Amino acid sequence: MNESTQLFNAKMSCEKFSDEDAPFYTDRNSGKLKKELAQHRNCLLCSSSLQDLYLEKEGFSFVKCRDCNLVFVNPILNEEDTISLYEDGKTINNEIDVLFKEMNERVKSFDIAFKEIEKYINIGRMCDIGCGAGAALQAAKKRGWIVEGVEPCKKARKLISENFGITVKNELLHEDTFADGELDLVTVFQVIEHLVNPTKFLSRVYKILKPGGVLYLDCPNIDSLSCKLFRKNHVHFSGRVHLNYFTPQTITKMLESTGYKIIYSKTRVLDITISDLFRAILNLHPVHREGSNKVPRVFHKAFNMFDYILKPQLEKLIIKGKIKGSYLTVMAKK
Numbered sequence: 001m002n003e004s005t006q007l008f009n010a011k012m013s014c015e016k017f018s019d020e021d022a023p024f025y026t027d028r029n030s031g032k033l034k035k036e037l038a039q040h041r042n043c044l045l046c047s048s049s050l051q052d053l054y055l056e057k058e059g060f061s062f063v064k065c066r067d068c069n070l071v072f073v074n075p076i077l078n079e080e081d082t083i084s085l086y087e088d089g090k091t092i093n094n095e096i097d098v099l100f101k102e103m104n105e106r107v108k109s110f111d112i113a114f115k116e117i118e119k120y121i122n123i124g125r126m127c128d129i130g131c132g133a134g135a136a137l138q139a140a141k142k143r144g145w146i147v148e149g150v151e152p153c154k155k156a157r158k159l160i161s162e163n164f165g166i167t168v169k170n171e172l173l174h175e176d177t178f179a180d181g182e183l184d185l186v187t188v189f190q191v192i193e194h195l196v197n198p199t200k201f202l203s204r205v206y207k208i209l210k211p212g213g214v215l216y217l218d219c220p221n222i223d224s225l226s227c228k229l230f231r232k233n234h235v236h237f238s239g240r241v242h243l244n245y246f247t248p249q250t251i252t253k254m255l256e257s258t259g260y261k262i263i264y265s266k267t268r269v270l271d272i273t274i275s276d277l278f279r280a281i282l283n284l285h286p287v288h289r290e291g292s293n294k295v296p297r298v299f300h301k302a303f304n305m306f307d308y309i310l311k312p313q314l315e316k317l318i319i320k321g322k323i324k325g326s327y328l329t330v331m332a333k334k
């Protein structure tokens with residue numbers, strides 16, 4: 001597993017929230033989100049109320065803004081129930097345990113991200129928003145950054161404070177979490193897709209950055225080869241947890257509309273295997289990342305061999321910009 005894949009896997013597990021039984025928010029008759037729990041949103045990028053249906057999955061409707069092409073879930077499960085998912089409970093707590101176990105490996109992969117960041121900003125004061133178990137904070141601290149985290153999960157905050165002596169705040173958007181112009185760097189690793197109002201969030205981050213301060217943001221890319229191949233079967237599409245879906249164009253527009261100057265935007269990692277591709281081509285009910293039992297076992301070794309040989313070549317094509325990777329990384333400046 002290469003470093004970029006490790007970083008990407010580090011936050012992948014938030015996509016395991018699908019419930020086997022009908023979840024509390026689904027209407028048993030219609031199979032859709034219960035009306036009384038639904039929260040409607042205008043486009044988060046241009047405020048338009050004109051949307052076309054993009055796809056439907058697990059009771060959620062994913063729409064595309066007719067004016068700016070942003071894809072988002074509409075309606076979403078109300079804000080209170082959305083946020084509570086990340087604060088406490090079995091799923092998030094198990095998740096944090098897993099992230100803690102993988103700490104050393106994950107610190108190494110974040111170290112690579114900080115090496116890249118430091119080409120654009122001197123080491124200073126930083127905050128990782130949605131810091132999970134704190135691997136990015138650990139990596140930054142080791143490199144000399146003065147670090148603070150923001151994380152809604154109670155268990156994670158307690159563990160990070162006890163084990164690493166790093167302060168982690170709870171509030172994501174409150175005006176008094178940080179003073180205006182306080183930070184040199186804010187990192188946001190796979191968080192923005194989870195937020196009810198990403199524009200408001202980016203505006204708040206802009207305020208707490210120093211002039212010339214840097215935002216490093218990473219999120220899923222729905223313009224990727226794998227999303228195009230697998231459409232609704234791709235794990236990125238999860239209406240309960242992923243509320244916003246970006247392309248290189250829409251994330252750039254949102255950042256520019258909130259005041260940032262883009263340093264660069266690129267895609268990374270191809271989260272499909274040759275086996276996935278075969279399943280897609282043969283139409284073997286491709287359910288991405290949810291088991292390959294539809295493919296006869298005898299093919300598995302051959303697929304693994306193809307992956308071993310071809311995946312590095314595909315990754316090279318992503319770096320050259322010829323194939324669009326599954327994640328977007330954007331660096332922007334205040």
Ligand SMILES: [Zn+2]
Binds near residue numbers: 044048065066068070
């Ligand atoms: Zn729009």
